[in-house]
Amino acid sequence: MIQNLFIFIFLLSSIKTRVLKSLRVLRVRNNYSENFLFDIASKLISAETGSHHHQQHNIDLHTLPFCGETQAKGLLKLWNITRFDQLSYTLSLKLIKFHPQLVLILLDNQLQESLKLQKSYDVGDFFSENEKIFSKLCHGQSSLFYQQLCQYVLDLLGKGIRSSQSSQALPQFISTYTKQYFHHAPQQMIELLKLVTTDQDIQAKQSWSSTLPSLEFPRNFSQQDYIQVFMVLYERISNLDTILSIFFTNQTLNNLYSIEKRRKYFFEQIIQQKIGEQKFLKKLYPVASFYNTLTVLQEYPQLTSSLSKYLLIQEEKEEQVDAIKKLKYLEYDYLEPNYDNYLNLMKQTNADVSQRLQNILSLLKCAIRNRQCEEKVLIFIEKSLVNEQLMIIEGLINTMTKYDNYYHLNLIIKYEQIFETIFNYAFIHKQRTSSTLSKIFTYAIHLIIHVEQCKSKKLQTEILTFANKLIKR
8 A cells, every 4th residue: 555655656756747847848939928837837846745845856957947037036035045055956057057147146145144254255265166156157148147247246346355365366267268258248347357457566476377367359359349458457567568468368360351450459549549659669678578579569560670679789788699599580670671681691590401491481471470572582482492402391381371361362372473383392302202292282271271261252263273283283
């Protein structure tokens, strides 16, 4: 008798679970209203015991997907849940997925209780302790919720609920996904930057990288947003070299017009209009370095020309600078007025095969970057490669995929005859191997992949024709 009763209860529970699952399907198909389905689910759940419990028949699995926010709040109240740490693992996942706003409320309740128990409780610790939860919160959520979450962080930091320097940092769940947050909540992120950089002179702070990471911006970030971010950093951080590292490290947009756009907004609208070129350089000179600053600003010859001259003079004051190092500095200067000097320094260092390759690559990079002497440089390289060792020709071809799309989608066709000759040197070289052909094939495929970024149909056809020629050879 007792055994039959247990079987009956088990079957009844099983039927209820199936009904609840069916209700969820109906809700997804939008066949019935939230209230209708929620009322049925509530009655099924409370039929046996007359009470609600979030673990009974997995109510969290079946009810929350078709609860409205008001209904979900009602359930949490019935279950006497006021803090996030009271949730079961399953229920927490469902709330994060379907009701992230409620998760934020529960987390805040948890914070307020911690502050009551411990007045010195650090909001930085709160973000660290709940890092995984905050990270999960924004996956697949709307822009509105990203904005709400950023505003919540702003409000907490703005109230001064903090006791240590670490809490002035961007929370890790934001700093790890800056691109995502800038995409959905640009204005709130800019306000956050203002807040975490207020009254902070980070020139001597080695821990700044953890306080404010290099920033990654989305493709939809407007020029005005870029300008705002840079000016926030410029006005609050004394070390300009650090600002440039934070601002530019992850800006690797590589489309046909990106360089021209960035040069326009950064140099013209920020440096010239808002700061002043000489004022900017004067602030940059004392903290600039060859490897960091010149590399970061390599797209802006208007700045690197003066900066490279200044850094070279400073180095010459301390020690004798050889021809190889002078070539490295010249790479960041304007090519046209320095062309003869460039070739002269190349002759002085051409005895070493590896250095010859580096010289050719450096000269070509300088011409592309400055949009100067392109034809002259390509003709010079073409003549230099006659009877040259295969490793230099292969090295040039192998490096071609690293240049920006201005090179691939403009120069290749504009000077097609020169490039055909250079590739021909590789095809007919006595030392040619299967590796040589593989490098040429790789570059041809690279062209085919990137041709879609070219807006001109005529140019697309010409590039594809050139790539097919290489493949057929």
